[in-house]
Amino acid sequence: MAVLRAFRAVRPTKEQAAKVAALPYDVMSSDEARELTKDNPVSFLHVDKAEIDLPVGTDLYADEVYNKAKENLYRFIDEGVFIQDEKPCLYIYRQIMDGRAQTGITACVSIDDYINNVVKKHEHTRADKEVDRFRHVDTCDAHTGPIFLTYRGGTFIDDIIAKYEKTAPEHDFVSDQGVRQIVWVVSDEVDIKKIVEEFKKIDSLYIADGHHRAYSAVHVGLKRRETAGSYTGEEEFNFFLAVLFKCDELKIMEYNRLLKDTNCHSTAEILKLAEKSFIVTEKGPENFRPAEKHTFGLYLNGLWYELRAKEGTFDNNDPVDRLDVTILQKNFIAPVFGITDPRTDDRIDFVGGIRGLGELKKRTDENGCGAAVAMYPTTIDDLMAISDAGMIMPPKSTWFEPKLLSGLFIHKLSD
Numbered sequence: 001m002a003v004l005r006a007f008r009a010v011r012p013t014k015e016q017a018a019k020v021a022a023l024p025y026d027v028m029s030s031d032e033a034r035e036l037t038k039d040n041p042v043s044f045l046h047v048d049k050a051e052i053d054l055p056v057g058t059d060l061y062a063d064e065v066y067n068k069a070k071e072n073l074y075r076f077i078d079e080g081v082f083i084q085d086e087k088p089c090l091y092i093y094r095q096i097m098d099g100r101a102q103t104g105i106t107a108c109v110s111i112d113d114y115i116n117n118v119v120k121k122h123e124h125t126r127a128d129k130e131v132d133r134f135r136h137v138d139t140c141d142a143h144t145g146p147i148f149l150t151y152r153g154g155t156f157i158d159d160i161i162a163k164y165e166k167t168a169p170e171h172d173f174v175s176d177q178g179v180r181q182i183v184w185v186v187s188d189e190v191d192i193k194k195i196v197e198e199f200k201k202i203d204s205l206y207i208a209d210g211h212h213r214a215y216s217a218v219h220v221g222l223k224r225r226e227t228a229g230s231y232t233g234e235e236e237f238n239f240f241l242a243v244l245f246k247c248d249e250l251k252i253m254e255y256n257r258l259l260k261d262t263n264c265h266s267t268a269e270i271l272k273l274a275e276k277s278f279i280v281t282e283k284g285p286e287n288f289r290p291a292e293k294h295t296f297g298l299y300l301n302g303l304w305y306e307l308r309a310k311e312g313t314f315d316n317n318d319p320v321d322r323l324d325v326t327i328l329q330k331n332f333i334a335p336v337f338g339i340t341d342p343r344t345d346d347r348i349d350f351v352g353g354i355r356g357l358g359e360l361k362k363r364t365d366e367n368g369c370g371a372a373v374a375m376y377p378t379t380i381d382d383l384m385a386i387s388d389a390g391m392i393m394p395p396k397s398t399w400f401e402p403k404l405l406s407g408l409f410i411h412k413l414s415d
Contacts, residue, residue: 001118001200001201001202001203002109002118002119002199002200002202002203002205003109003110003112003113003115003118003150003199003200004090004105004107004108004109004195004196004199004244005088005090005107005108005109005110005196005239006086006088006090006107006108006186006192006196006415007088007089007107007108007236007239007241007411008084008085008086008088008089008412008415009084009085009091009106009409009411010077010083010084010142010172010409010410010411010412011082011083011085011408011409011410012042012081012082012083012408013080013081013082013083014170014171014408016042016081016082017171017173017181017183017408018171018173018175018341019040019042019043020043020044020076020081020082020233020408021044021173021175021181021406021407021408022036022040022043022044022045022048022405022406022407023177023403023405023406024043024145024403024404024406025048025145025406026129026404027403028049028277029133029179030049030051030052030056030060033049033052034052036043036176037052042076043407044144044406044407046072046076047069047073047076047135047140047144047406047407048069048144048145048406048407049071050065050066050068050069050072051065051068051303053068053072053298054068060132061128061131061132061135061209065254066135066136066139066140067139069136069139069140070139070140070141073140073142073144073410078192079344080408082127082410084412085185085187087187088192089185089186089187089192090105090106090107090186090191090192090195091105091106091107091170091180091183091184091185091186091279091409092104092105092106092161092182092183092184092186093105093106093182093183093243093404093408093409094180094182094183094275095179095180095181095182095350095402095404096179096182097178097179097180097401097402098178098373100101100251100363101249102245102249102250102251102402103161103245103246103249104243104244104245105157105195105243105244106146106241106242106243106244106409107195107242107243107244107396108236108239108240108241108242108411109147109149109176109205109239109240109244110228110238110239111217111218111221111222111238111239111240112233112238113205114214114218114240115218115371117390118203118204118205118251119149119204119205119206119207119214120204120205120206120207120387121207121211121387121392122206122207122246122383122386122387122391122392122393122397123207123392123393124392124395125211125212125215126212129212130212130216130219131213131324132212132216133212133213133215133216133217134216134217134219134220136221137157137216137217137220137413138223141318141412141413141414142410142411142412142413143213143217143222143240143241143411144241144406144407144410145210145213145404145406146210146211146213146241146243146404146406146409147207147209147213147214147217147240147241147242148207148208148209148210148242148243148245148400148404149205149206149207149208149242149243149244149245150205150206150208150246150247150250150380150384151199151202151204151205151206151244151246151247151377152202152204152243152246152247152384153201153202154198154199154201154202154246156170156194156198157198157199157246159194160186160194160324161196164186165184165242167184169182169183169328170183170184170185171183171408175405177402177403178370180400181241181405181408182272183408191258193249194327196296199244204387204388205242205244206247206383206384206387207387208245208250208380208383208398208400209398209400209404210405214240217240218240218268220237220413221237221238221239221240221413224237225237231238233262236399236411236413236414236415237413237414239411240411241409241410241411243404243409247380247384248380250380250400251400251401252377252378252379252380252383252398252399252400253352253353253354253399253400253401254353254375254376254377254399255325255350255351255352255353255375255378255396255397255398255399256347256350256351256353256357256360256372256373256374256375257328257333257348257349257350257351257353257372257373257375258348258351258360258363258367258372259333259337259339259347259348259362259370259371259372259373260346260347260348260349260367260369260370260372261337261347261369261370262337262369262371263336263337263338265336267300267301270300270336270371271300271305273335273336274298274305274307274332274333274336276335277309277310277313277327277331277332278296278307278308278309278310278313278331278332279306279307279308279310280298280305280306280307280308281306281308282303282304282305283297283303283304283305283306284303284304285302285303285399286303287304287357287358287361287374288304288305288374289357289374290305290306290374290375290376291376292376293297293324293376294308294309294314294324294327295307295308295309295376295383296308296309296328296332296374296375296376297322297357297373297374298371298372298373298374299360299361299364299371299372299373299374300371300372301371302365307332307373309327309331313327313331314327314330314331318387319382319389319391320385320386320391320392320393320394323378323386323393323394323397324375324376324378324380325393325394325396325397326394327377328375329342329394332373333348333373337371342394342395342396343395349363349397350395351363351372351401353375353377353401354399354401357374360372360374364394376400377395377398377399378397383397383398
């Protein structure tokens with residue numbers, strides 16, 4: 001049973017929403033964020049990546065970065081860039097990209113659902129990122145970026161969304177990335193109750209994106225519980241900010257691999273080694289995109305090759321072993337390129353599918369001594385199967401588009 005709760009969102013005014021809303025903190029560098037905000041003093045990157053308002057070279061984990069984030073957030077509130085709803089609401093958040101829409105419910109989710117595995121995970125988190133987001137949430141006393149959750153079922157929620165589609169939205173603008181962003185405020189208590197009750201029928205929620213934000217939000221809540229000594233469970237720190245989408249509306253893009261050297265192998269040697277586990281077919285100089293599971297596009301020395309995994313080289317009954325990212329890592333990247341830990345080896349890089357195969361080819365050609373692999377996207381069913389089994393996906397298995405924007409909804413922990 002999933003526990004949702006309405007909350008008094010701090011959110012931008014209608015006039016400022018398009019300028020405030022920004023991509024998540026972890027999809028760009030500090031230099032890119034500085035460039036994006038040089039003519040936009042109210043971008044939410046001033047909160048999520050507050051180092052951009054400090055001298056270049058400032059330690060990203062220095063106290064002054066978190067203090068600057070808090071300063072900027074509450075200055076925006078004081079200056080009227082943000083308002084706070086007077087009563088708890090839910091929010092319908094729709095994104096339309098390339099003609100495809102995904103529509104979610106923005107709400108607060110119980111940290112106990114995370115602890116008790118109602119909210120299911122599929123990734124390991126890194127300690128440095130855990131600490132970073134923990135300090136950001138704790139210092140700002142707010143959740144500034146929503147967790148991207150998905151679920152099965154909940155058909156009744158569609159009826160409520162259809163009702164609000166007929167009304168004027170609170171926000172409706174196109175982001176800098178060309179994605180249309182639409183928000184409706186659900187303030188009617190009857191509708192709120194219906195949505196909350198419908199989610200009680202849903203057994204599991206799945207983290208699609210935002211494992212570090214989720215971990216940190218939960219552990220700030222646990223710290224507050226410990227500090228308080230006693231608590232009712234109704235305090236805001238017992239809940240974290242999320243947007244929940246039906247699984248069949250989501251799109252996962254491929255997460256391609258860039259190999260920076262050939263591990264001293266010639267092109268012929270790489271292809272011969274690949275033939276141990278793959279059927280190798282030359283495809284020529286034109287970009288080759290794999291069209292089905294267990295196939296890969298290898299770009300090497302100016303030519304593309306199809307790698308098709310041979311039968312018996314993976315366990316089709318194991319939800320992790322049958323993943324394309326696992327097959328590629330175990331049967332090609334590790335044995336051929338000698339990269340056994342893709343989390344830490346700097347000879348491998350990862351390129352989100354949103355950047356296209358042209359970017360993959362360009363970076364390989366510029367490097368001059370490596371290779372690249374175009375992937376077939378992991379499916380949402382794969383993600384859920386692994387989460388249900390309590391297993392962990394390999395790093396960089398999924399790339400969701402569009403990204404949830406930060407700054408449209410803020411959840412204060414001391415409401």
